[in-house]
C-alpha cells in the first residue's frame with residue numbers, strides 16, 4: 001500500500017482561526033501530542049510573523065524528534081531566512097514557501113505579473129534549499145488558477161528544488177468531482193511531476209474540505225494531505241485530520257493507502273486542542289464528537305447489542321474513546337487516576353504534576369459523585385493547570401441574586417502574587433462577576449463571546465465556560481471549568497485576561513518582520 005503523508009497545520013493555519021491564538025507553551029504541548037499521534041509533518045507556525053512564533057517553532061524543533069518540523073514563509077527572502085533559523089535545530093526540517101497564482105490574487109493583491117510570480121517562486125525555493133533539502137512550494141489559490149500557468153510554476157518550482165508541491169483550495173471553492181481531476185490534470189501537464197510529492201490543502205467554506213482532499217488523493221494522485229485537528233483553521237476551517245485518516249483506514253478497499261497515525265491518539269489530541277483553544281467540539285462531529293459512537297434509538301440499540309457492525313463502521317476504542325468502565329470518584333486512588341490520565345493521552349511530565357492534579361481531582365470528587373473523562377481533562381485545562389505561571393488567579397467568589405434585586409458579586413483573586421478583593425453589581429450574575437473583575441483589572445477588553453456547556457451528562461455536570469475577549473486588535477479565548485457555572489465563568493474570564501496580559505510574544509502578533 002502507498003504511504004499517505006499527513007501534514008498537520010493546527011499550529012499554523014489552525015491558529016489563524018480568530019480566538020485560537022496559542023501561547024508558546026501551549027504550542028509546544030500540542031506539538032508533542034501531534035508527535036505522539038504520529039503526524040509526518042508539523043507545521044509549527046510562521047516564523048516571520050512574530051518573535052513569539054519564531055521562538056515557539058525553535059522550541060518545537062529542539063523537542064520533536066519523530067515528525068518533521070516545518071515553518072511557513074512567503075516567497076520573501078527575510079521570511080525564508082527566519083524560517084530557516086527557526087527550524088535549524090530540528091532532527092527533520094522543512095521550509096514551506098508559497099505565493100499566490102490565481103489572476104485575482106496576482107493582480108489585486110500581489111500587484112505582480114505572472115512572470116514576476118514565477119521568478120519569485122523560483123528564487124524562494126532556491127533560497128529555502130540552502131537551509132534544508134526538504135522544501136515545499138504552495139501555489140496559493142491554486143483551485144482558481146489558470147491550469148497552464150499553474151503547471152508552469154510547479155514545473156519551475158520542482159526544477160528549483162521543491163520536493164513537495166501543494167495545490168491549495170485556499171477559499172474552499174472546489175467541488176470534489178472536479179478537484180481530483182484538476183490535480184490530475186496539473187500533474188499530467190508537469191513533465192518533472194514525479195520528482196515531487198503532490199499535496200492538497202482544502203478549506204471548508206462550503207463544507208467540502210474532507211471530500212475535496214480525498215478526491216485530490218483518489219483521483220488526483222496526491223500523496224500528502226494538509227489538515228488540522230478538529231478542522232480548526234482560517235474562516236470555516238481546514239480539512240479535519242481525524243476525518244481523512246479514519247476514511248482511509250476504514251475503507252482500505254477503496255483508498256489502498258496507509259498512514260503512520262496512531263488512531264488511538266485522535267480523541268486525546270482533539271480534546272487537548274479544544275481545551276487549549278477554547279473551541280468546543282460539536283457533539284455530532286465525526287470521529288471526535290461526544291455522540292460519534294452513541295446510540296440513542298431503540299432499533300439502533302437493539303442492532304448494536306446483537307452485532308455491533310450493524311450500526312458501527314469503526315470501533316470507538318480505535319480512535320481513542322475509553323471503553324474502561326472504572327468509575328472515578330472520591331474513593332478512587334492515585335493508580336486508577338494515573339491510568340485514566342494515560343488513556344486520555346494527557347501529557348504530564350512529572351510525579352509532582354500528577355500529585356497536584358490528584359489533589360484537584362479529590363477536591364472535585366468531593367463536589368461530584370462521579371468523575372467523567374471530560375472532568376479529568378478539565379483538571380489539566382490551561383486555566384487551571386499552571387496557576388503559578390499566570391498573572392491573575394481565581395481564589396473565590398461570593399455572588400448573590402435575588403428576585404427584584406440587582407445581582408452582586410464579590411471576587412477574590414490573585415494579581416502578580418498578591419491577593420485582592422473586588423466587587424460590583426451587574427445585570428445578571430455573570431455580568432456582576434465580570435464587572436467585579438473589571439472594576440479592578442480595567443483591561444478595556446470587549447466581551448465577544450460567552451458560552452457555557454455542561455461537559456458531562458447529568459445535573460451534577462461540570463460547567464465548561466468559554467469567554468472570548470478582544471483588545472487592541474487581539475482576540476483571545478479563555479476556558480474555565482467548575483461544577484458551579486458562575487465560578488467557571490470567573491475562571492474563564494480570568495484565563496482570557498491572562499492570555500491578554502501574558503508577555504509571551506506568541507500572543508503579541510506585532511513586531512512583525514518588515515517585508516524587504
Ligand SMILES: CC(=O)SCCNC(=O)CCNC(=O)[C@H](O)C(C)(C)COP(=O)(O)OP(=O)(O)OC[C@H]1O[C@@H](n2cnc3c(N)ncnc32)[C@H](O)[C@@H]1OP(=O)(O)O
Pocket residue numbers: 013016046048049050073074075076098099100109110111140170234512513514515
Ligand atoms: C492562505 C494563507 O493562509 S497564507 C498565511 C496567512 N497567515 C498570515 O498572514 C499570518 C502571519 N502574517 C503576518 O504576521 C504578516 O502578515 C507578515 C509578517 C507575514 C507580513 O506583514 P507586513 O509586512 O506588515 O505585510 P501585510 O501583512 O500588511 O501585507 C502582506 C504583504 O506581503 C505580500 N505577500 C502576500 N503573500 C505573499 C507571498 N506569498 N510572497 C510574497 N509576498 C507576499 C502582500 O502582497 C503584501 O505586500 P505589500 O505590503 O507590498 O502590499
Ligand SMILES: CC(C)C(=O)C(=O)O
Pocket residue numbers: 013072098138139140141166168169170171201203
Ligand atoms: C499557505 C497555503 C498553504 C494556505 O494556507 C492556503 O492556501 O490556504
